[in-house]
Amino acid sequence: MKVLLIEDDDFIARMYAKKFTLEKFVTMVANDGEAGLMLAKKELPNIILLDIMLPKMNGWEVLEQLKRDPSTQAIPVILLTNIGAPEDIQKGFDLGAVDYLIKAHFIPDEVVKKINSIVTP
Numbered sequence: 001m002k003v004l005l006i007e008d009d010d011f012i013a014r015m016y017a018k019k020f021t022l023e024k025f026v027t028m029v030a031n032d033g034e035a036g037l038m039l040a041k042k043e044l045p046n047i048i049l050l051d052i053m054l055p056k057m058n059g060w061e062v063l064e065q066l067k068r069d070p071s072t073q074a075i076p077v078i079l080l081t082n083i084g085a086p087e088d089i090q091k092g093f094d095l096g097a098v099d100y101l102i103k104a105h106f107i108p109d110e111v112v113k114k115i116n117s118i119v120t121p
Contacts, residue, residue, distance in 0.1 A: 001119060002026045004045040006036030006062065007080070008054050012103065016049070019108035025115075033057030037065055040072050046119045049111070050097075052081040052088070060095065067096040076118050080111065 003025045007013040013029050020027040028043060030036035033054040040048055040062075048066070052059035059079065066072045076098040084102045092100045098118055101111065 001047070001115075002028070002043060002045040003115065004028045004030065004036065004040055004043065004048045005080075006030045006033065006040075006048065006050045006054065006059070008032060008051060016108055016111070019112060023112050031055075033059065033062045037062050040066060040075065041069065044071065045075060047115055048075055048077045049080045049115075050077055052079060052083050052092075060091070063092070063095045063097060078111075078114060078118070080106075 003020050005013060005016050005027065008031045013031065017027045017029050028039055028045065030039045034056040037057065050059045050062060063077055066075065066077060077096065078099045078101060079092045079097045080101045080103060082103050089100045099114060
């Protein structure tokens with residue numbers, strides 16, 4: 001399974017990349033929205049984990065563009081962020097995210113379980 005993590009916090013990105021690799025996921029990491037969008041279009045991962053607060057292009061813009069592009073619109077996107085206001089969560093689902101996870105509330109094992117429940121290899 002190919003997983004794309006779009007996350008600008010290097011510590012968090014490395015932590016999740018290590019966990020995903022241990023789970024035998026092919027893991028790609030982009031540290032800004034523009035790079036993440038380009039990588040998604042090039043690699044067509046099975047699932048994308050997307051932060052909202054990103055340099056160059058925020059997660060909302062990335063999600064909108066992913067869902068507008070026929071080549072990427074079917075890829076499930078989980079928003080993985082620390083922004084947890086109810087209106088932001090609703091916006092994420094309205095834009096097409098399949099789940100919305102608050103980083104502080106989930107450990108990597110739980111995120112792996114979410115991925116596996118959404119994408120069956």
